[in-house]
Amino acid sequence: MTMKSPSVHRAALAASAVAVLGLLTACGNNDGTSASSPQTLSGTAAPATGSHGTDSASPSASGSHPAAGDSTTATAKPTSTATAPAKGASTPAGTTGGGRCHTSELKATVGRNNPGAGQENFPIVLTNTSSRTCTVRGYPGAAFVDGSGRQMGPDPQRSPGTPATVSLAPGRSAWAGLSFSNPEVSGAHAATPASLLVTPPDERDSLTVRWQGGQVPVSGNASSVRLTVFSPGTGA
Numbered sequence: 001m002t003m004k005s006p007s008v009h010r011a012a013l014a015a016s017a018v019a020v021l022g023l024l025t026a027c028g029n030n031d032g033t034s035a036s037s038p039q040t041l042s043g044t045a046a047p048a049t050g051s052h053g054t055d056s057a058s059p060s061a062s063g064s065h066p067a068a069g070d071s072t073t074a075t076a077k078p079t080s081t082a083t084a085p086a087k088g089a090s091t092p093a094g095t096t097g098g099g100r101c102h103t104s105e106l107k108a109t110v111g112r113n114n115p116g117a118g119q120e121n122f123p124i125v126l127t128n129t130s131s132r133t134c135t136v137r138g139y140p141g142a143a144f145v146d147g148s149g150r151q152m153g154p155d156p157q158r159s160p161g162t163p164a165t166v167s168l169a170p171g172r173s174a175w176a177g178l179s180f181s182n183p184e185v186s187g188a189h190a191a192t193p194a195s196l197l198v199t200p201p202d203e204r205d206s207l208t209v210r211w212q213g214g215q216v217p218v219s220g221n222a223s224s225v226r227l228t229v230f231s232p233g234t235g236a
Helices: 006-028 072-083
Strands: 106-110 119-128 134-137 141-145 165-168 173-181 189-191 195-199 207-210 216-219 225-227
Touching: 106 207, 119 165, 119 195, 141 225, 165 173, 173 216
Parallel strands: none
Antiparallel strands: 106 119, 119 173, 134 165, 141 195, 173 225, 189 216, 195 207
């Protein structure tokens, strides 16, 4: 067996000590640069609850777990429903409101004929006679009647149109068009009605207007009467 000299043995021990020290230094230096050391990313270790700003785009962060103190979702819906008027609620006299106009609050008139291309065109005008602001929307009901109150001719048809809510302050008006082909042009059977019954939108009671527009088609070819949706003004 070959014996090493003392100097060689000491040199080997020193080299081993240096190697062990270097290994311990590398294991204790957790600066995040070592490829084998685990990394912890801020905001992902804890479950997403909405309290982490970086998680706001994820469903779990913005869904069923709102952040503490975040009242946007909790207050938006109650606020909107609390201020909405109750359906069918009336507005006291002398105040303004957006409820629909009732028949008892309106006056009906028929404006001047504006004929053209074989058509007779009359504006049906509703005027707010109450002391509150109310609304009309859509088409009126209309029917020509004789002196006995019996309807003459078929029910009017509705012309295509997009209904819009028309707000009527006291004394303001809205109008809808009533048109039909001139009987002398169309060849329809004609008669002269005594009155026009006008029913405001969503109402059952009618207003009676004396008819002064002459003959109207009541049967036969091209006897249809057409109505348009209400618009602001008088149609004049």
